[in-house]
Amino acid sequence: MKIDLNTVKKIAHLARLEFDEEGAEKMKKDMTQILDWEEQLNEIDTEGVEPITTMSSEENVLREDVVGEHLTHEKALLNAPQRDSDYFRVPKVLE
Amino acid sequence: MEKFLSFDDIRKSLENRETDCKAIVNYYLNNIQTKAHLNAFVEVYKDSALEQAAKVDEKRASGKAGKLAGMVIGIKDVLVYKDHEANASSKILKGFISQFTASAVQRLIDEDAIIIGRLNCDEFGMGSSNENSVHGKVLNAADESRVPGGSSGGSAVAVQANLCTVSLGTDTGGSVRQPAAFTGLVGIKPTYSRVSRWGLIAYASSFDTIGVFSRNVKDNALVLETMAGSDNYDSTVSKKPVPNYSELLHFDKRAKVAYLKETLESSALQQEIKENTIAVLEKLKQEGHEVEEVNFPLMKYGLPTYYILTTAEASSNLSRFDGVKFGYRSPNAHNLESMYKKTRSEGFGEEVKRRIMLGTFVLSASYYDAYFTKAQKVRRLIKEFTENLLTKYDYIIMPTTPSTAFKFGEHSNDPVAMYLEDLFTVQASVSGVPAISLPNGRDKKGLPIGIQVVANSFKEAELYAFANYLMGLNVN
Numbered sequence: 001m002k003i004d005l006n007t008v009k010k011i012a013h014l015a016r017l018e019f020d021e022e023g024a025e026k027m028k029k030d031m032t033q034i035l036d037w038e039e040q041l042n043e044i045d046t047e048g049v050e051p052i053t054t055m056s057s058e059e060n061v062l063r064e065d066v067v068g069e070h071l072t073h074e075k076a077l078l079n080a081p082q083r084d085s086d087y088f089r090v091p092k093v094l095e
Numbered sequence: 096m097e098k099f100l101s102f103d104d105i106r107k108s109l110e111n112r113e114t115d116c117k118a119i120v121n122y123y124l125n126n127i128q129t130k131a132h133l134n135a136f137v138e139v140y141k142d143s144a145l146e147q148a149a150k151v152d153e154k155r156a157s158g159k160a161g162k163l164a165g166m167v168i169g170i171k172d173v174l175v176y177k178d179h180e181a182n183a184s185s186k187i188l189k190g191f192i193s194q195f196t197a198s199a200v201q202r203l204i205d206e207d208a209i210i211i212g213r214l215n216c217d218e219f220g221m222g223s224s225n226e227n228s229v230h231g232k233v234l235n236a237a238d239e240s241r242v243p244g245g246s247s248g249g250s251a252v253a254v255q256a257n258l259c260t261v262s263l264g265t266d267t268g269g270s271v272r273q274p275a276a277f278t279g280l281v282g283i284k285p286t287y288s289r290v291s292r293w294g295l296i297a298y299a300s301s302f303d304t305i306g307v308f309s310r311n312v313k314d315n316a317l318v319l320e321t322m323a324g325s326d327n328y329d330s331t332v333s334k335k336p337v338p339n340y341s342e343l344l345h346f347d348k349r350a351k352v353a354y355l356k357e358t359l360e361s362s363a364l365q366q367e368i369k370e371n372t373i374a375v376l377e378k379l380k381q382e383g384h385e386v387e388e389v390n391f392p393l394m395k396y397g398l399p400t401y402y403i404l405t406t407a408e409a410s411s412n413l414s415r416f417d418g419v420k421f422g423y424r425s426p427n428a429h430n431l432e433s434m435y436k437k438t439r440s441e442g443f444g445e446e447v448k449r450r451i452m453l454g455t456f457v458l459s460a461s462y463y464d465a466y467f468t469k470a471q472k473v474r475r476l477i478k479e480f481t482e483n484l485l486t487k488y489d490y491i492i493m494p495t496t497p498s499t500a501f502k503f504g505e506h507s508n509d510p511v512a513m514y515l516e517d518l519f520t521v522q523a524s525v526s527g528v529p530a531i532s533l534p535n536g537r538d539k540k541g542l543p544i545g546i547q548v549v550a551n552s553f554k555e556a557e558l559y560a561f562a563n564y565l566m567g568l569n570v571n
Binding site for chain 2: 001003007008011012014015016017018019027030031033034035037038039040041042043044046049050051052053054055056057058061063071075076078079080081082088090091092093094
């Protein structure tokens with residue numbers, strides 16, 4: 001799969017990442033190389049094979065709906081890069 | 096002189112009143128200081144470890160100590176411990192202090208193990224050389240110009256250099272077994288879902304396991320049996336009962352062993368590793384076990400399958416690092432979207448960004464079926480093949496790694512060359528089955544070689560017993 005700079009830009013936006021020109025060029029090259037290598041899987045016939053979606057053998061894990069211990073406001077905010085009374089503070093959403 | 100090289104040593108010294116937990120912790124603290132240049136520890140919990148030691152000594156005096164009293168454990172920097180920092184070796188988690196303790200770690204503490212510090216690793220467990228760490232590289236104590244393996248490189252070196260009794264690592268595609276092989280240790284990746292993942296900072300949730308590094312099989316078994324089992328905080332964890340592996344180490348069966356033609360004939364395999372693996376297989380035959388060659392044509396597809404699925408899961412798991420609730424936030428943002436982008440771009444290292452990008456790509460609408468669904472189908476084929484093989488044979492034996500420890504920077508410019516490090520370890524990860532790496536001699540340069548034994552899901556007791564038997568044969 002040949003990745004172009006436009007695709008790098010689009011995927012970077014979806015992943016909330018950004019790259020400078022040099023970084024984008026390197027990412028383009030690496031992604032192309034790795035995806036080409038991953039495409040080996042097309043050599044395998046998987047007609048009629050169900051994709052596997054869970055690796056755990058546990059099913060329907062249920063429990064009683066009981067009140068448990070929860071973090072206090074103070075503790076929940078302890079790691080916040082920026083806070084304002086009882087809230088996480090973030091920059092303006094719209095300019 | 097080196098002391099406390101096994102938990103049996105420690106137990107004996109405690110029983111004979113030659114030492115106490117405080118002295119044991121001080122012994123390791125001193126070793127950590129002497130070997131600080133290896134960079135295995137990110138942070139040493141001197142105060143809380145000595146505090147724990149004093150408590151355990153008190154409990155011992157009143158005869159109430161747990162079964163791990165005297166065991167000193169280091170934990171990989173992706174496992175959280177209440178009121179202690181955890182970074183997953185990433186700038187993005189700088190300053191993060193955990194509000195709770197990982198279930199696996201808590202169970203060890205409940206049995207009076209002492210946590211002495213957190214250990215260096217590749218960022219979020221992504222790497223095979225421990226070179227991708229915000230804390231810097233870790234040196235292999237067998238040859239300091241070489242990598243210890245990864246991603247749990249610090250956990251391996253901590254036990255290799257006798258800085259703690261055992262250590263915890265995590266294994267997603269080989270991150271315990273490969274460094275165990277590079278440092279001459281015993282390292283297990285248990286069955287997927289055998290140990291609760293609560294408190295393990297997620298990389299790829301359908302692959303991640305918590306594993307153990309030790310110098311011998313018995314210590315390893317003892318730690319795993321203590322951590323394993325059901326947990327209300329992880330709905331995927333198995334509720335199957337956990338046998339006391341460490342008491343089931345006696346092995347007197349005639350084993351049926353398979354080895355895979357594709358592993359021994361791999362062009363990537365170092366000659367000495369091949370010879371030492373064959374020597375073990377030959378010895379097993381001489382001892383009356385059944386040893387047969389099996390073809391595994393899908394082997395080369397294990398790695399691409401692994402990379403498609405793990406990058407997809409990583410891109411999703413790592414979306415939580417956004418600079419809002421914890422960790423690093425970029426000071427250069429002017430609005431919310433630029434805060435996300437700048438925080439993540441400045442906070443994640445190169446390999447992590449590469450995997451997030453690839454994961455986002457294979458999950459994107461136009462490519463989902465061609466890559467992600469295809470890999471899920473191949474995963475089923477590999478898993479079914481492996482499980483079927485393990486109903487016909489008790490164990491699969493293969494080298495743990497294609498080569499012994501390589502030099503720093505040797506694979507840094509080629510991501511795919513680095514990925515090939517996990518050539519022999521991913522099969523067990525893709526299939527979810529348990530696998531253990533055992534020391535199997537040294538190459539001509541004196542570097543440790545590992546041999547891997549794989550068993551069927553939840554057969555850890557059988558795996559440990561056979562591993563213990565193999566170690567006793569002392570082939571290489």
